[in-house]
Amino acid sequence: MPPIISTMVFMAMTAATDAGTPLPVPVPGEVKVFKDWSVGCDNGGNCEAVSLVDDASGGFNDWGGPIFIRRTAGRDDILKIRVLIQDTGVSEYRIVIDGKVVESGPISQGDYPIEITGDSAKKVTRAIARGRKLNVTGPDGSSLTKISLAGSMAALRYIDRQQKRVYTRTALIAKGRRTYRPQNTEIPLVEINQWTSAKRIPATTEIVDLVENSVCKDNRFGVVEDQIFPLGQKDDRYRALVLMSCGSGAYNFSSAAYIGEIRGDEKDGASWAFRPATYDLQPSWGGEGRQPLLVNAHWEENRQILSSFAKGRGLGDCGSAESFIWDGEQFRLIEASSMQECRGAYEWITTWRATYKKAETMAQQAPSSEEAME
Numbered sequence: 001m002p003p004i005i006s007t008m009v010f011m012a013m014t015a016a017t018d019a020g021t022p023l024p025v026p027v028p029g030e031v032k033v034f035k036d037w038s039v040g041c042d043n044g045g046n047c048e049a050v051s052l053v054d055d056a057s058g059g060f061n062d063w064g065g066p067i068f069i070r071r072t073a074g075r076d077d078i079l080k081i082r083v084l085i086q087d088t089g090v091s092e093y094r095i096v097i098d099g100k101v102v103e104s105g106p107i108s109q110g111d112y113p114i115e116i117t118g119d120s121a122k123k124v125t126r127a128i129a130r131g132r133k134l135n136v137t138g139p140d141g142s143s144l145t146k147i148s149l150a151g152s153m154a155a156l157r158y159i160d161r162q163q164k165r166v167y168t169r170t171a172l173i174a175k176g177r178r179t180y181r182p183q184n185t186e187i188p189l190v191e192i193n194q195w196t197s198a199k200r201i202p203a204t205t206e207i208v209d210l211v212e213n214s215v216c217k218d219n220r221f222g223v224v225e226d227q228i229f230p231l232g233q234k235d236d237r238y239r240a241l242v243l244m245s246c247g248s249g250a251y252n253f254s255s256a257a258y259i260g261e262i263r264g265d266e267k268d269g270a271s272w273a274f275r276p277a278t279y280d281l282q283p284s285w286g287g288e289g290r291q292p293l294l295v296n297a298h299w300e301e302n303r304q305i306l307s308s309f310a311k312g313r314g315l316g317d318c319g320s321a322e323s324f325i326w327d328g329e330q331f332r333l334i335e336a337s338s339m340q341e342c343r344g345a346y347e348w349i350t351t352w353r354a355t356y357k358k359a360e361t362m363a364q365q366a367p368s369s370e371e372a373m374e
Contacts, residue, residue, distance in 0.1 A: 035151030
């Protein structure tokens with residue numbers, strides 16, 4: 001467990017950092033809403049459509065969970081339908097659209113009790129686009145969830161357009177005779193150069209000094225918990241990540257990330273210097289011109305991944321989330337998702353994804369100059 005310091009805040013400070021090569025800024029995809037459906041695509045072209053609660057007819061009274069339709073844009077061309085329902089002890093399901101059973105099967109244990117793929121997914125997806133109301137029932141007719149299909153056709157047509165399937169044989173809605181040519185979109189590969197593992201962190205007294213000069217000290221109420229994590233060692237330099245509390249609400253707790261660095265030993269007069277953590281894309285919380293803030297922050301120490309999960313309300317059915325990996329100098333976005341509408345979608349739409357690899361591994365795999373010329 002990392003050391004917990006219960007009374008500290010952050011202040012804006014700068015320190016010298018290693019010069020780095022400018023990198024492209026991530027551009028997460030847009031999430032759109034068509035009546036009772038939300039849809040969006042990530043930077044690789046994969047798209048998701050999600051059903052929302054129909055506020056006009058009963059709201060959450062008949063809601064047992066949403067339906068997700070996901071389609072990949074690559075040569076694998078995977079179409080998958082997943083239904084997230086509450087555990088009712090029912091072993092089988094039926095999908096009924098406008099009074100007609102269009103699919104049935106067993107309910108499995110796990111995060112997604114109902115999952116439909118292949119030709120069955122295409123059949124159900126097209127029935128969803130043509131229908132008005134969908135009811136997932138048990139074999140005895142008991143309702144597991146009721147879904148409004150208003151806006152589903154527009155959402156699926158949006159996927160056809162984004163994946164350039166319009167008038168092709170693979171289109172869900174706008175079918176035609178053209179041949180679909182899968183998109184050749186490369187997912188960004190982040191090069192990371194993390195330091196050797198070490199356990200050294202700043203002393204409490206140095207953090208207290210940071211607290212006293214904080215621009216966020218007036219936003220800290222009640223019990224606060226700020227955290228310090230080691231970031232590793234390089235020669236005689238040590239770094240640490242400081243997550244400093246900067247205000248809280250009923251279900252959102254804000255933090256600011258700072259990087260501390262020290263060279264030498266405190267016994268010889270060395271002290272930690274702190275600078276605000278930098279990101280290739282500023283976290284969505286905090287506002288224009290303000291200190292970047294992370295919400296409900298989580299640090300995965302083994303992989304050095306920093307995550308933010310900002311809920312629009314306590315149910316967690318809307319908001320935004322980002323995951324950043326520490327590349328040795330800054331935090332790089334490797335995943336982002338969002339849901340604008342607070343209407344029952346507990347899993348959000350992915351809008352950005354990237355992979356990562358250690359610098360030495362990339363160097364080993366790179367071709368030599370002679371090989372590159374051949």
